[in-house]
Each structure stands twice: as C-alpha cells, then as structure tokens.
Amino acid sequence: MKRVTAIFICLIACIGLQAQSDLMKKLESRPYPQWFNEAKLGIFIHYGLYSIPSYSDKEQYAEWFYKGLISQDSLRIKFQKDVFGEDFKYEDYKNLFKAELFDANQWAELFKKAGAKYVVFTSKHHDGYCMYDSRYAEGWSSTTTGPKIDFCEELSKAVRENDMKMCLYYSLTEWTNPLYRWTVDTNKSISDYVDKHLHPQFKELVDKFKPSLIFSDGDWDFDYKTFKSDELVTYYYDVVGEEAIVNDRWGHGFNYGYLTPEYSESIMVTNRPWAECRGLSRSFGLNRNADLSSYLTSEDLIKHFVRSVAGGGGLTLNVGPAADGSIPLLQQERLLELGEWLQVNGEAIYASKPFYKHMESYEVVSPCSTEEINFDWVRNAPQNQMPTDHFAINWQTNFTPEKTDKYKFYLNADENAGFQILDEDNKVVFQLAAEKEEVQAEVKLKKGRKYTFELVYQEKTHEAVVKLFWENSSMSKQPVRTLDNWKGEMNWKQSYVCFTVNNGNLYAVALEPLSKQFEFTLENAPDEDMKVCLLAEKPIYLDWSYDNNTKKFTIDTSKLSPADVKTKGAWVFRLKGYMKTNN
Numbered sequence: 001m002k003r004v005t006a007i008f009i010c011l012i013a014c015i016g017l018q019a020q021s022d023l024m025k026k027l028e029s030r031p032y033p034q035w036f037n038e039a040k041l042g043i044f045i046h047y048g049l050y051s052i053p054s055y056s057d058k059e060q061y062a063e064w065f066y067k068g069l070i071s072q073d074s075l076r077i078k079f080q081k082d083v084f085g086e087d088f089k090y091e092d093y094k095n096l097f098k099a100e101l102f103d104a105n106q107w108a109e110l111f112k113k114a115g116a117k118y119v120v121f122t123s124k125h126h127d128g129y130c131m132y133d134s135r136y137a138e139g140w141s142s143t144t145t146g147p148k149i150d151f152c153e154e155l156s157k158a159v160r161e162n163d164m165k166m167c168l169y170y171s172l173t174e175w176t177n178p179l180y181r182w183t184v185d186t187n188k189s190i191s192d193y194v195d196k197h198l199h200p201q202f203k204e205l206v207d208k209f210k211p212s213l214i215f216s217d218g219d220w221d222f223d224y225k226t227f228k229s230d231e232l233v234t235y236y237y238d239v240v241g242e243e244a245i246v247n248d249r250w251g252h253g254f255n256y257g258y259l260t261p262e263y264s265e266s267i268m269v270t271n272r273p274w275a276e277c278r279g280l281s282r283s284f285g286l287n288r289n290a291d292l293s294s295y296l297t298s299e300d301l302i303k304h305f306v307r308s309v310a311g312g313g314g315l316t317l318n319v320g321p322a323a324d325g326s327i328p329l330l331q332q333e334r335l336l337e338l339g340e341w342l343q344v345n346g347e348a349i350y351a352s353k354p355f356y357k358h359m360e361s362y363e364v365v366s367p368c369s370t371e372e373i374n375f376d377w378v379r380n381a382p383q384n385q386m387p388t389d390h391f392a393i394n395w396q397t398n399f400t401p402e403k404t405d406k407y408k409f410y411l412n413a414d415e416n417a418g419f420q421i422l423d424e425d426n427k428v429v430f431q432l433a434a435e436k437e438e439v440q441a442e443v444k445l446k447k448g449r450k451y452t453f454e455l456v457y458q459e460k461t462h463e464a465v466v467k468l469f470w471e472n473s474s475m476s477k478q479p480v481r482t483l484d485n486w487k488g489e490m491n492w493k494q495s496y497v498c499f500t501v502n503n504g505n506l507y508a509v510a511l512e513p514l515s516k517q518f519e520f521t522l523e524n525a526p527d528e529d530m531k532v533c534l535l536a537e538k539p540i541y542l543d544w545s546y547d548n549n550t551k552k553f554t555i556d557t558s559k560l561s562p563a564d565v566k567t568k569g570a571w572v573f574r575l576k577g578y579m580k581t582n583n
Contacts, residue, residue, distance in 0.1 A: 023230045024230045027230060035117075035212075035243060037273050040314040040315070040352070041117060041305070042120055042314070043111045043114065043317060044277055045319055045320075046279075046320050047320070048125050049090070049093040049094060050063045050285045053065050053080060058282065060282075062285040062320070064285075066176070069090055090127070098146060099149055099151075099323070101322075111162070115338060115339045115346065118165035119164055119166060119167060122169045124137075126182065126217075129142070131150075152208070168205065169215040171217050174218075179197055182218065194228060214245075215260070248272075259273070259275075262276070262277055276308055280330075280334050284318045286328065300569075301337075305317075306570050341570070348507035358499060361495045362496065364386075364493070365490070367490075368487070371486070372480060373467060375464070375467065389459065389461045390459065391492035394456045395457075396452060397485065397487065398453070398483075400451070403447045404446045404447045407470050409443070410440045412438035413434040413435065413465060414436055414466075415458060417435075418456045419431070419433075419455045420454050421452070426452075455468055501579050504578075505576050507575070509573075511570050516556075519553065526582070531576040531577075532555055532573060535574060536566065537566070542556055542560075
C-alpha cells in the first residue's frame with residue numbers, strides 16, 4: 001500500500017510539473033497588445049517613504065535608502081542621524097510622510113502634456129511600504145499611516161480620465177517582511193513569503209486596480225518557479241484580459257514579457273517589445289544630492305528618446321516627486337518641453353516602426369588625459385556628448401623604475417580591458433586582460449629601463465568601470481601613476497540622423513543643428529514627385545535631390561530661417577509615401 005501511495009504521489013508531482021511547464025508555454029505564446037508597441041512614451045513614478053530623505057550618493061538610487069542603512073552605507077547612515085536624529089529608524093518615516101501637496105489630477109495633466117500614453121506608479125517598492133490600501137500591509141501603507149491616501153486609487157482615476165493607460169510597478173521581494181527579508185534572510189526559505197504574502201497581495205492589487213501593465217521587479221536572486229510567477233501572470237491576464245502586458249522581471253528562466261533595459265541604449269529591434277526605463281537624473285527616486293549636470297537637458301532627452309524609438313523600442317521616463325507630493329520644477333520643465341516637441345513631431349513617433357537601418361553615424365575620436373585610471377562612471381559616459389554605451393578608450397604612459405623589483409598589477413573592468421607593457425625595444429614583456437572582474441599578475445621591471453604602459457578599454461552596455469592598480473615591495477596597492485599623465489583617445493560613433501516609418505512615410509530625424517543641407521543615404525531611389533517637408537506648426541516643404549551613384553539623398557535646408565525651426569533637440573523631415581514605393 002505504501003509503495004502504491006508513493007508511486008501515486010510521484011505521478012501527481014510529475015503532472016504538476018507538466019502543468020507548470022504548459023502554463024509557461026501558454027504565456028510565451030500569448031501575443032503582446034498593440035497599444036504598448038504604439039505608445040512609445042510612458043511615465044514612471046517612484047514615490048514612497050524614501051522620498052522623505054530623498055538622499056544618496058550622486059550615482060546611487062535614492063529609492064534604495066533603506067538598503068543602504070542595512071548594508072552599513074556610511075553616507076546614508078550619517079545623513080539620517082544628522083537630519084532626523086540618533087535614534088531615528090527608517091520605519092519612523094511613516095509618521096513624517098504627509099504628501100500635503102499631492103494632486104493626482106495635476107500629475108495626470110502634466111503627464112498628458114508630456115505626450116505620455118501610459119503611467120507606471122510604484123504600488124510597492126522593495127521596502128514593502130504599500131501606496132494603496134492593502135490588507136497585507138497593516139500599519140505599513142499610505143492609507144494606515146502618514147498621508148491616509150490611496151495613491152493607486154486616486155492616480156488610476158486621474159490617469160484614465162486623461163486617456164492614458166494606468167500601470168503599476170510591484171516588487172516581488174521586500175527588505176522588511178518578517179516572513180522573508182530579501183538580501184538579509186539569505187539562509188531562510190522564501191516559500192512562506194511567496195505563498196502567504198506575495199501571491200495574495202499581488203492578486204489583491206490586480207483585483208483592485210486592473211492595471212493595463214504590471215512592471216515587476218526585485219526578482220534577480222531567484223528563478224520564476226520559486227515565485228510561481230507563471231501563476232501570478234496568468235491570474236493577472238485572466239482578470240484584465242487582452243490589453244494586459246507584463247515586463248520581463250519575474251525571476252530567472254521567465255523568458256517572456258517586454259524587455260526593460262535600465263539606463264542603457266544597447267537594445268535595438270528584437271522579437272519582443274522593449275522600453276528603456278530611466279530617470280531624468282541618475283536616480284529613480286528623487287535624490288536631493290544630485291548635481292544639475294546629472295539631469296538630462298531637454299535637448300538630450302529628445303535625442304535619447306528618438307534613438308530609442310528608431311531602434312524599435314520606447315522609453316519609460318521616470319519622475320521622482322518630492323515628499324510633499326509636488327513634482328520638482330526642473331522635472332516638469334523637461335517633461336513639458338518633450339511634450340511640446342511631440343506635439344509637432346508625434347507623427348514620426350507614435351505607432352511608428354523601425355526602418356531597415358535605425359540611424360547613420362560617424363566616428364568621433366577625442367583626445368583625453370588623466371593622472372590615473374580609476375574610473376567608475378556607473379550609468380554615465382566620460383563626456384556629456386558621448387553615448388553611455390558602446391565606446392572605447394586607449395591610454396598610454398611611460399615609466400622608468402628607480403630600482404629593479406617585482407610589480408603586481410591589478411586590472412578591473414566592466415566590460416573588457418587589456419593592459420600591456422612594452423620595453424625599450426618595443427617588445428611586449430607583460431600582458432593582462434580583464435572581463436567583468438579584477439585580475440592580477442606580477443612582472444619584474446628593471447632599474448633604469450624605459451617601459452611603455454598601454455591600456456585599452458571597451459564599454460558595451462550598462463555599467464562602465466575600468467581601474468588599474470599596482471604594488472611592489474615598497475608601495476602598497478594604489479592607482480598606477482607615473483611622472484607622465486596617461487594620454488590617449490576616446491572613440492565612439494556619433495549618430496546624426498535616425499529613421500522611423502509610419503503610414504507609408506519615411507521620417508528622417510536630424511540630431512544635429514541644421515545647416516545649408518541635410519544629407520543621408522537611401523538604398524532605393526524615391527519617386528520624382530515625392531514631397532519632403534520639415535515638420536513644424538505648418539509643414540515647410542523643401543527641395544531635394546538624389547544621386548543614384550552614391551545613394552546620397554540631400555534636402556536643401558538653406559532657405560530655412562530660425563523662425564521656421566522652433567523645435568529643439570531634433571528636427572523631423574517627412575518623406576511622403578517613400579515606403580509605399582520602396583517596400
């Protein structure tokens with residue numbers, strides 16, 4: 001009897017595994033709703049208890065303030081003690097959270113003017129504090145503490161009244177939940193948290209608000225089977241229906257959902273929808289410690305947005321309200337100027353599709369010099385005009401040892417770096433290569449000999465780090481410095497025109513100020529009667545020419561006056577009907 005029972009239990013388990021596999025396959029076969037592909041621009045909102053301190057290092061995420069406290073981040077710990085008192089705890093922010101200037105209608109109207117088609121609000125971030133009335137967050141929500149406001153409810157109403165899709169961000173994990181404290185209870189099972197908290201709370205959120213999109217997060221330490229994410233997403237789809245869409249952050253192995261590159265321009269056309277998520281500055285939550293230079297200018301924002309759309313994706317652009325519920329004026333300005341640009345040029349953006357080539361670029365080489373190679377640019381580029389991804393730098397310096405000794409070199413890079421030493425005869429005497437982690441090796445350098453140090457760094461996507469340190473018998477580990485500076489060159493491709501396709505028209509978007517003519521290449525010749533115009537309040541029709549030998553298409557912009565070109569950041573030309581005759 002026991003043997004039969006064991007076999008039966010094993011059979012049931014196998015059936016369960018098969019059902020789970022089938023559930024995931026069913027999700028992967030589900031088409032993505034058309035509205036998301038056409039929307040192109042959404043607004044992300046990070047707002048919660050972390051908006052009270054709204055503080056971090058200039059390159060850190062301010063919404064991770066609590067994580068900094070439990071990770072012994074001296075900067076955040078000192079700030080909290082200095083400002084809020086020696087015995088103040090993160091949970092005490094719930095008593096200071098008032099949101100006295102919050103106005104859902106004002107927010108929604110601003111986002112509408114910015115040209116957004118959907119809004120993603122943080123219903124619950126990693127600290128577990130809920131921004132709606134949740135029976136699974138007693139004493140730890142915005143309706144039971146502080147402001148006594150259900151932000152999700154008020155904003156859902158206002159956003160939908162302004163003809164935008166209401167969407168919600170939801171963290172799968174929490175730093176504060178007693179059932180499982182993410183990144184703290186690393187030796188404890190998460191199963192009780194998943195079954196008793198995650199699943200019922202997620203279903204509660206879906207039932208209450210029926211968001212058009214759910215942006216899941218906090219998943220990267222687990223696989224999707226641990227969260228039973230396929231069950232969560234299936235439940236959501238069953239409740240909301242065909243317009244529902246989820247992102248791709250539901251645990252390892254969850255190969256479905258629209259892609260969400262973060263502060264990265266690396267994705268182009270894929271078989272899945274995508275939208276980069278990023279802030280106007282280097283943080284999602286408001287960081288009052290940020291410099292003005294960390295914010296995108298309106299011109300840079302417009303260019304960045306155009307490149308994303310040309311690559312077949314979109315942008316979920318974050319705003320970080322202040323603790324009182326107001327949106328800082330600088331952020332409002334950026335949104336409104338993007339909206340003004342879209343009012344004129346939206347036909348090249350909304351519902352557009354990528355051209356066979358996304359953009360045209362030219363090579364840029366810029367000299368550089370530094371005392372040491374000890375860089376962590378995080379989500380930045382070394383210079384403002386450079387792209388944050390896909391650039392290379394090479395440096396060179398000379399070194400003559402004062403004594404013969406063994407030198408240990410440490411090279412660290414994200415993504416790739418190569419370091420070599422050449423002797424006076426230009427012979428390579430030492431090489432070291434790093435990829436994603438620090439490597440080290442020793443070499444003997446002789447007194448009085450002149451050596452050339454060469455380092456090449458290549459950045460692909462996301463984080464940008466390159467560091468070269470050394471030590472010897474009389475010197476502790478430190479950045480490599482010589483009598484000469486490191487001198488070299490930075491290389492990148494600078495895009496000057498992007499392309500989109502819509503309603504049979506080709507749109508060429510100039511990313512640099514217009515001069516007497518605007519040129520790019522087209523493989524196929526246009527019809528002679530094709531009309532070309534610059535999009536403006538009243539379209540301005542322009543002469544053009546095409547060279548069949550060079551494939552060069554030239555638009556005559558010499559007669560345009562400053563009064564004609566009122567938009568800034570990027571200028572859009574419509575080639576009417578080009579795609580109808582060149583498919």
